[in-house]
Amino acid sequence: MPIAQDPLSVEVTLPREDVALLTVEGYLDVDTATEFQHHLANQLHHGRRHFLLDLSAVPFMDSSGMNIILRVYQEARGLPGSVHIISPAPAVRRILDLTGVSITVPVSESVDEALERVDGLSGTPVEPEA
Numbered sequence: 001m002p003i004a005q006d007p008l009s010v011e012v013t014l015p016r017e018d019v020a021l022l023t024v025e026g027y028l029d030v031d032t033a034t035e036f037q038h039h040l041a042n043q044l045h046h047g048r049r050h051f052l053l054d055l056s057a058v059p060f061m062d063s064s065g066m067n068i069i070l071r072v073y074q075e076a077r078g079l080p081g082s083v084h085i086i087s088p089a090p091a092v093r094r095i096l097d098l099t100g101v102s103i104t105v106p107v108s109e110s111v112d113e114a115l116e117r118v119d120g121l122s123g124t125p126v127e128p129e130a
Contacts, residue, residue: 008032010039018081019118020048021111025057028065028092036065040072049081052114056087066101073105082106082121084114 009025020043028036040051051072055061073083085107088096096102108114 008035010036012039012043014048015052015111015115016050018048019050019052019115021052021054023054023057028055028058028061030062030064033064033068037068037071040068044072044075049076049079050118051076051081051083052086052108052111052118053083054086054111055092056089058092059089061092061095066095066099069101069105080121082118084108084117086111086114 007026008028011023011025013021013023015021022036022039022043024036026032043051053069058065069083069085076083083105085096085102085105087109088107093102093107096105096107106114106117108117
């Protein structure tokens with residue numbers, strides 16, 4: 001069984017109970033997309049409604065990665081929830097723009113900006129940090 005040249009790393013943190021921040025590192029392609037999908041499905045299963053996808057350490061993404069992002073976007077909308085892409089690497093941003101994904105799925109420059117967008121959707125006031 002071949003080992004992926006560039007394994008995918010996905011770190012999941014919970015800035016809030018219903019918000020999952022997935023920090024992705026590595027190539028998001030046909031070889032690694034299933035692992036990414038499993039992380040998202042697990043968070044959906046645990047009741048997360050909002051997904052923040054930090055793609056700053058993803059140098060390459062193919063249509064497999066984009067399809068998973070669009071699928072979780074569709075599923076989250078029905079909850080209702082949201083998906084936000086954070087700080088995509090330049091090559092990934094170009095693909096998102098060329099395919100129109102960045103028009104559908106909001107792109108933020110930081111986690112804080114994405115959380116503000118989540119708050120704007122839900123009408124939940126931002127709680128100051130202690």
